[in-house]
Amino acid sequence: MIRHKCSVYQLSVCCVAREVRCLENTTFYFAFCLVSLYFLQEMLSNKEFFFLYTSVFLCLLIISNHLLYIIWTSDLNIDSSFDLETFSLNQSTTPAKNxxxxxxxxxxxxxxxxxxxxxxxxxxxxxxxxxxxxxxxxxxxxxxxxxxxxxxxxxxxxxxxxxxxxxxxxxxxxxxxxxxxxxxxxxxxxxxxxxxxxxxxxxxxxxxxxxxxxxxxxxxxxxxxxxxxxxxxxxxxxxxxxxxxxxxxxxxxxxxxxxxxxxxxxxxxxxxxxxxxxxxxxxxxxxxxxxxxxxxxxxxxxxxxxxxxxxxxxxxxxxxxxxxxxxxxxDHFVVSPARHWEYKLLFQKNNTGFYEHVINVTYGYHTWNSNSGRDIQDVNSTAPFFVAARKFCPRSIELSGGRI
CATH class of the missing domain: 3.90.550.20 (Spore Coat Polysaccharide Biosynthesis Protein SpsA; Chain A)
Structure with a gap:
């Protein structure tokens, strides 16, 4: 499995989302943090025991970082208790109830x-x-x-x-x-x-x-x-x-x-x-x-x-x-009518000519998110991508909060 370290931001998001397991696991982490801060304060204010407090502080810092790593990686373990013989997918033509x-x-x-x-x-x-x-x-x-x-x-x-x-x-x-x-x-x-x-x-x-x-x-x-x-x-x-x-x-x-x-x-x-x-x-x-x-x-x-x-x-x-x-x-018209150096064509307002030109020859728009990801616009924009989005993903547009 791939292992990732959990950032404090991810940890806080996890807790805000009220994920009970995350709250239980991170209690020890925050306790270590508080104790570490105490020893940091003592380390800075007490010169006589400076090296002792410094050593304790560093040890606690290492332990807390390791604990944080365990919290994240334990959440990435995949449950392999999977019965292939009884596995069945819902292939009905109506929305699945569960x-x-x-x-x-x-x-x-x-x-x-x-x-x-x-x-x-x-x-x-x-x-x-x-x-x-x-x-x-x-x-x-x-x-x-x-x-x-x-x-x-x-x-x-x-x-x-x-x-x-x-x-x-x-x-x-x-x-x-x-x-x-x-x-x-x-x-x-x-x-x-x-x-x-x-x-x-x-x-x-x-x-x-x-x-x-x-x-x-x-x-x-x-x-x-x-x-x-x-x-x-x-x-x-x-x-x-x-x-x-x-x-x-x-x-x-x-x-x-x-x-x-x-x-x-x-x-x-x-x-x-x-x-x-x-x-x-x-x-x-x-x-x-x-x-x-x-x-x-x-x-x-x-x-x-x-x-x-x-x-x-x-x-x-x-x-x-x-x-x-x-x-x-x-050819590139299949899903990339706007080539990677032309991605801005998809997000130019009032560029209806491009939309009308490619709508009949393409199967989709590659938006090149690595380049265009920050180009967030109002969902009512006249840019080709948003004109197509209102037609082909209307519910996502409706729930997006007005910008996408």
């Missing part, structure tokens, strides 16, 4: 793809969240609502690295309501060590997690999405894609890649069959070319792997659309 039936631990099913697809259906789209605390921004919930609503025949599985109880359902009314009222949205926890187990990335990812090389949550997500599709097959999509059409025509391709411009692949939306040899090539190249200091390192490896495997440029592959029917390469 949303717990769609909240489960994926770990025991990682090596049973047949049972997984028997329960969730042929077409499954995964989303992954690796950064605690697991709470969704309003814009992400909006994108999720559009994905769920326009793809009712497809199972949408949000995967959290850690217990889904930490996901923050109570803190986001829009997401809570979406879980209650949809029948194809699932929330699942998973053990990272089991996702990477028996893959070409097992030793690489495992050792880099232990030595702190995989510090960026995005890098961990990049590797997990490949391992997940290697084991189960299906598609992966980023949380910052606003979907405006049904994705079935793309999902039926089974093995597909999308671009963020005419010459570069992107891993924000892609799909592979279980044990795809093409995916194996991408995984091996990602391991070989990984650079911890380069944010899009894994994305770049996709391009390198493809050109090495097929001896052609991405631009040529996009023109062909597919390689002998085995793997499909879709």
């Amino acid at each position: 949303k717990i039936s769609r909240m489960f631990n994926l770990t025991p099913m990682l090596n049973n793809s047949e049972r997984f697809h028997e329960e969730l259906g042929e077409y499954v789209i995964f989303l992954i969240i690796t950064k605690p605390p697991f709470r969704l921004q309003h814009r992400f919930v909006c994108c999720l609502e559009s994905l769920v609503a326009l793809n009712p025949e497809t199972s949408i599985v949000i995967l959290t690295v850690g217990p889904y109880e930490k996901f923050g359902l109570k803190g986001n009314e829009a997401f809570d309501e979406l879980m209650q009222n949809s029948t194809n949205l699932y929330l699942s926890s998973v053990d990272v060590s089991e996702v990477i187990r028996d893959t070409v990335l097992e030793k690489f990812v495992g050792s880099n997690i232990q030595n702190g090389v995989l510090r960026k949550p995005a890098h961990l997500s990049d590797f997990l999405r490949m391992c997940l599709l290697w084991k189960l097959g299906g598609a992966y999509i980023d949380l910052d894609l606003l979907i405006i059409k049904n994705l079935s025509p793309i999902l039926k391709l089974k093995n597909f890649l999308t671009c963020d411009d005419d010459a570069h692949l992107n891993n924000a939306f892609f799909g592979f069959e279980k044990h795809s040899p093409f995916l194996m090539k991408f995984m091996e190249t990602a391991r070989r070319k990984f650079d911890k200091n380069d944010y899009p390192s894994v994305v770049k490896s996709f391009n390198i792997a493809f050109e090495e495997a097929f001896d052609m440029t991405i631009e040529e592959a996009v023109k062909r659309r597919h390689i002998n029917g085995l793997i499909h390469v879709l």
